[in-house]
Amino acid sequence: MKAPDDFYNRTNPVSSTPDNIEKGRLLFQLDAQPSCVMCHGSQGDGTGGFGANLSPPPRNFTCTETMKDIPGGQLFWIIRNGSPDTGMPPFQDLQDEHIWKLILFIRSLAQ
Ligand code: HEC
Numbered sequence: 001m002k003a004p005d006d007f008y009n010r011t012n013p014v015s016s017t018p019d020n021i022e023k024g025r026l027l028f029q030l031d032a033q034p035s036c037v038m039c040h041g042s043q044g045d046g047t048g049g050f051g052a053n054l055s056p057p058p059r060n061f062t063c064t065e066t067m068k069d070i071p072g073g074q075l076f077w078i079i080r081n082g083s084p085d086t087g088m089p090p091f092q093d094l095q096d097e098h099i100w101k102l103i104l105f106i107r108s109l110a111q
Contacts, residue, residue, distance in 0.1 A: 001084055003077030010073030014100040016107070024105030027098055032091060036102075039087060044109045054087040067110040075103050 028036045039051035039058040046060035079099050082090035
């Protein structure tokens with residue numbers, strides 16, 4: 001699902017420092033529930049055990065080709081609201097800042 005236009009092109013307000021990326025990694029691998037890892041895999045390559053049975057499959061964040069064209073606002077929208085009719089659940093309880101840090105971590109995987 002595409003984010004609304006005013007949201008789609010939003011850029012990440014949190015700067016991409018090693019510290020913020022590390023906080024994103026901790027959220028991704030430990031703190032956010034249900035854990036991103038069970039579907040996207042601990043390295044974000046889409047190989048989480050639960051994700052293996054999902055169609056469409058969980059996004060592989062290490063695929064630079066796929067990720068480079070997806071704006072931050074779109075990633076934010078899907079993490080907040082989920083992706084309807086897929087396994088991607090909404091994360092309504094995460095603070096905005098935490099979602100942006102998750103995105104910094106996700107972006108750090110595609111290179
Ligand atoms: C229960 C499985 C599951 C969990 C848990 C999960 N995801 Fe996903 N995720 C998916 C699936 C499946 C898709 C593909 C959805 C699609 O193709 O529209 C996806 C897609 C995404 C996308 C791509 C959005 C886009 O528009 O390209 C992002 C970003 C994402 N997930 C982030 C996360 C983060 C961050 C977490 C943890 C806070 C998480 N996901 C937890 C299954 C999951």
